[in-house]
Amino acid sequence: MAKYQSSLDATFRALSDATRRALVERLVQSPASVTELAEPFDAALPTIVEHLRVLERAGVVSSEKVGRVRTYQLVPDALVPANHWIVAQRRPREKQLDRLGDYLTNQEGDR
Incomplete structure (x- = not known):
């Protein structure tokens, strides 16, 4: 590491x-x-x-x-590790936003 x-x-x-x-x-x-x-x-x-x-x-x-x-x-590929790190930092936030989007979609469907 x-x-x-x-x-x-x-x-x-x-x-x-x-x-x-x-x-x-x-x-x-x-x-x-x-x-x-x-x-x-x-x-x-x-x-x-x-x-x-x-x-x-x-x-x-x-x-x-x-x-x-x-x-x-x-x-070649010198920036790949930096890209991997950036993507890894985005994933948890994107999952939270996906769950929020699912929740909001379900709330609209319940109306």
């Missing part, structure tokens, strides 16, 4: 920043170089590189350097 929790904490920490979330959204489309990723942001290249390092340390993205060009891509 500790390793899973640590990994989950790192993922959520990495995704807690809007710039990093935007980088992930961009990488959903296709792998991209640092220069391409930095293009839409009003930030210095080293700032974008640091955001990418945070994402890489969390295991959300990986990179490959060919010559002088470093390309980043999403790690």
